[in-house]
Amino acid sequence: MKISAKLIAMLLFVAMPLMAQTDYWEPQTNFTGYVGTEFNYFNGLKGYERDYSIALSEAGFLSSYQPTRDLTITGVLVYRPNFSFEQMLNELNAQYSINNSLNLKAGRFLTPLSPMNTYYYAPVNNSATLPMIITNHEFFPLNMDAVSLNGEVGEDIRFNYNVFAGGFKNSLYQGSGAMGFFATESEYFQNQRMPAESLGYDMITDPNESLQFGGGGYLGININNFISLGAGLFSSDENITTTSRLIRFEEADEFDFDGIDMGDFDFSQWEVHDDHYVRTSSIESKIKKTSFGGNIKMHYSSFSLIGEYWQTKAKLKTFGFNTDLNLKGAYVEISNNFYINSLGSITPYLRYEYHSVPEIGASMVSDNSQEYYRYTAGVNFKPSFETTFKMEYVYYEYGSLDLGGLVLSAIFSF
Numbered sequence: 001m002k003i004s005a006k007l008i009a010m011l012l013f014v015a016m017p018l019m020a021q022t023d024y025w026e027p028q029t030n031f032t033g034y035v036g037t038e039f040n041y042f043n044g045l046k047g048y049e050r051d052y053s054i055a056l057s058e059a060g061f062l063s064s065y066q067p068t069r070d071l072t073i074t075g076v077l078v079y080r081p082n083f084s085f086e087q088m089l090n091e092l093n094a095q096y097s098i099n100n101s102l103n104l105k106a107g108r109f110l111t112p113l114s115p116m117n118t119y120y121y122a123p124v125n126n127s128a129t130l131p132m133i134i135t136n137h138e139f140f141p142l143n144m145d146a147v148s149l150n151g152e153v154g155e156d157i158r159f160n161y162n163v164f165a166g167g168f169k170n171s172l173y174q175g176s177g178a179m180g181f182f183a184t185e186s187e188y189f190q191n192q193r194m195p196a197e198s199l200g201y202d203m204i205t206d207p208n209e210s211l212q213f214g215g216g217g218y219l220g221i222n223i224n225n226f227i228s229l230g231a232g233l234f235s236s237d238e239n240i241t242t243t244s245r246l247i248r249f250e251e252a253d254e255f256d257f258d259g260i261d262m263g264d265f266d267f268s269q270w271e272v273h274d275d276h277y278v279r280t281s282s283i284e285s286k287i288k289k290t291s292f293g294g295n296i297k298m299h300y301s302s303f304s305l306i307g308e309y310w311q312t313k314a315k316l317k318t319f320g321f322n323t324d325l326n327l328k329g330a331y332v333e334i335s336n337n338f339y340i341n342s343l344g345s346i347t348p349y350l351r352y353e354y355h356s357v358p359e360i361g362a363s364m365v366s367d368n369s370q371e372y373y374r375y376t377a378g379v380n381f382k383p384s385f386e387t388t389f390k391m392e393y394v395y396y397e398y399g400s401l402d403l404g405g406l407v408l409s410a411i412f413s414f
Contacts, residue, residue, distance in 0.1 A: 025068055025069045027065070027066060027067045027068075028064075028065070028066040029063075029064070029065050029066075030062075030063065030064045030065075031061075031062070031063045032062050032063075032413065032414065033059070033060055033061040033062060033413070033414055034059070034060050034121070034122060034123050034411055034412060034413040034414070035056070035059045035411070035412050036056070036057050036058045036059065036060075036122045036409060036410070036411040036412075037054070037055070037056055037057060037409070037410050038054070038055060038057035038128065038177055038178040038407065038408065038409045038410075039052070039053070039054045039178060039406075039407070039408040039409075040052060040053050040054075040177055040178040040179045040181065040405060040406070040407055041405060041406045042179070042181070042403060042404070042405035042406075043403070043404050043405065044403060044404075045179075045181065045403065045405070046192060047188070047191070048179060048181070052179075053178040053179045054178055055081060055178040056079075056081070057080070057081075057176070057177055057178055057409070058078055058079060058080050058122060058176075059078070059079040060076065060077070060078040060079075060121055060122070061076070061077045061078075062074075062075075062076045062121075063075045063076075070096055070097045070098070071094065071095070071096050071097075072094070072095050072097075073093070073094045074091055074092070074093055074094075074095070074109075075091060075092045076089075076090045076091035076092075076121075077089055077090065078090050078121070080176055081180065082175070082180065083174065086169075087174065089108065090108070090110065090120070090142070090143055091107075091108055091109050091110060091143065092107050092108045093105055093106060093107025093108055093109045094106060094107055099151075100151060100152055100153070101151040101152065101153045102149070102151045103148075103149070103150050103151055104147075104148070104149060105147070105148040105149075105150065106146075106147045106148075107145070108143055108144070108145050108146075109143060109144065109146070109148065110142065110143050111140050111141055111142065111143055111144055111164075111168075111216075111234070112148065112150065112162040112164065112218055113140050113216060113218050113232035113234055113293070114133075114134060114140075114232070114293075114295060114308060115228070115230070115295055115297055115306065115308075116130060116131060116134050116306065116308065117134050117140075117142070120134070120142070122388075122409070122411050123388060123411055123413050126333070126335050126347055126349045126378075126380045126390075127333070127349060127351065127376060127378055127380070127390065127392060128378065128390040128391075128392050128407045128408075128409040129177070129182055129376065129392065129394060129407060131308070131329075131331040131333075131351070131353055132183075132185060132329060132331075132353055132355050132374065133308060133310050133329035133330070133331065133353075133355075135176060135182055135183040136172065136183050136185070136186060136329075136355075137170075137172055137174075137183075138172065138186070138312065138327055138329070138357065139234070139291040139293065139310040139311075139312050139327065139329060140216070140232075140234040140291055140310075141168040141169070141170075141214075143168070144164065144166045144167065144168045144214070145166050145167045145168065146164050146165055146166020146167065146168075146215070147164065147165060147166055148162055148163065148164035149162070149163045149164075150162040150163070150164075156223075156224050157221065157222070157223050157224070158221070158222045159219070159220070159221050160218075160219075160220045160221075160222070161217070161218065161219050161220075162217065162218045163215075163216075163217045164215055164216060164217070165213075165214070165215030165216075166213070166214075166215065167211045167212065167213050167214075168211070168212055168213075168214060168236075169211060169212065170212065170239070177407070181405075185355070185372070185374075185396065186355070186357045186370075189370065189372055189396075189398050189401060190357075190359070190370065192401050193359075193370065193401065212236055212237060212239040213236065213237045214234060214235060214236030214237065215234075215235065216232060216233045216234035216235060216291075217232065217233055218230060218231070218232040218233075219231055219232075225299065226298065226299060226300060227296070227297070227298050227299075228295075228296070228297040228298075229294070229295070229296055230294060230295045230296075231292075231293070231294045231295075232292065232293055232294070232295075233290070233291070233292045234290070234291045234292075235289070235290045235291070236288065236289055236290075237288065238286050238287070238288040239286070239287060239288075286316070286317040286318075287314055287315070287316050287317070287325075288314065288315050289312050289313065289314035289315075289325075290312070290313050290314075291310060291311065291312040291313075292310070292311060293308060293309050293310035293311065294308070294309055295307065295308040295309075296308075302336050302337040302338065302339075303334070303335075303336050304334070304335050304336070304337075305332070305333070305334050305335075306332075306333050307330070307331060307332040307333070308330065308331060309328075309329070309330040310328070310329050310330070311326070311327065311328050311329075312325075312326070312327040312328075313325075313326060314326075314327070325358045326356075326358070326369065327356065327357050327358070328354070328355070328356040328369075329353075329354065329355050329356070330353065330354045331351055331352065331353040331354070332351065332352050333349060333350065333351040333352075333376075334349065334350055334351075335347050335348065335349035335350075335380075336348060343381075343383060344381070344382050344383035344384060345380075345381070345382040345383075346379065346380070346381050346382075347379065347380040347381075347382075348377075348378070348379045348380075349376075349377075349378055349379070349380065349392075350376070350377050351374075351375070351376040351377075352373070352374075352375060352376075353373060353374040353375075353376070354371070354373055355371070355372055355373070355374070356369045356370070356371045357369065357370060358370075370398075372396060372397060372398035373396070373397040373398075374394060374395065374396050374397075375394070375395045375397070376392055376393070376394050376395075377392060377393050378390060378391055378392025378393065378407075379391055379392070385413070386412060386413045386414065387410075387411070387412055387413070388409075388410070388411040388413070389408075389409070389410050389411075390407070390408070390409040390410075390411070391406075391407070391408050391409075392406075392407050393405070393406055393407075394406075394407060
């Protein structure tokens with residue numbers, strides 16, 4: 001049976017517009033954002049001018065552009081007080097989707113190791129404060145300039161994966177909140193446990209501005225949107241961390257500093273300020289670490305549970321000495337959402353946290369650990385999609401240095 005050229009031409013004439021209509025894609029642009037103000041009050045906070053403060057805690061601007069069906073370009077800028085522009089640029093990446101099971105992402109993106117870290121922004125979290133394993137960045141960085149292969153397979157039971165590698169900068173202890181206290185808890189309790197007066201100096205950890213390299217992977221499973229389980233691994237190359245010691249001596253002959261009899265020490269090169277000998281000494285430490293952890297999420301009706309555990313094994317080289325360090329962190333948060341037609345959404349929540357970091361001795365980091373706990377109770381009130389109010393009480397348990405505080409937050413989205 002022969003098909004004439006005219007018939008073929010007629011079929012193509014009819015089919016081509018239909019094919020073009022199927023493949024047609026209208027580029028999509030989305031822009032949204034939010035502004036968050038916060039009030040903090042702490043009972044007995046030491047080393048701060050005031051126990052309370054109110055401030056613009058953060059302002060986020062999120063944009064996406066999808067020029068084709070398979071390509072999405074994302075940018076997120078989050079303002080926080082005292083952050084540099086580079087620290088505010090949380091995301092700037094492009095992702096090309098080959099299919100649901102294989103996507104290629106390149107650029108700056110949130111480190112995909114934690115369900116809480118990838119929902120980092122204030123409007124999408126129940127609580128006013130994020131868990132310390134997220135904010136302190138001791139286990140993995142907030143974001144990376146990297147390449148990622150990721151995807152998901154399955155329907156009722158879905159498996160998802162993410163493999164990534166690239167560069168990042170140290171973001172340890174970048175204070176947040178109205179007082180700049182949150183994310184600095186490890187340093188705060190260390191300084192209170194062993195204050196500068198007993199050491200003879202102030203210890204200050206400087207952010208490492210040099211680019212570091214690392215990578216990792218994540219594997220998760222979701223069962224009928226009821227329970228999700230995941231495990232992650234992160235490893236970084238050996239990098240240099242600088243610690244500055246602002247040494248202050250009132251009378252040199254009263255101190256035996258790091259085994260040196262300061263009475264015989266030459267202070268001619270030191271400055272004198274407020275009857276103290278003052279000098280800054282910098283220590284460079286090389287550290288290589290590997291972090292691993294797991295998470296669980298459960299959702300049934302209006303009840304939700306989320307929890308994570310992370311541990312870091314690290315090797316520290318200082319003054320030619322090698323020290324094995326062990327960091328641990330965990331949290332469990334439960335919440336229940338109530339929707340009242342006349343009021344909106346009300347979500348009370350409770351969270352328990354455990355944190356363990358190495359102690360700092362008189363001259364170097366110790367292989368001992370300091371442990372502390374944080375308990376959080378709060379409520380999230382969302383009268384409309386654009387408006388969210390949060391109120392929570394946080395309590396830190398650390399022996400005689402226990403600390404309690406109140407956090408109020410108002411977030412307006414657009």
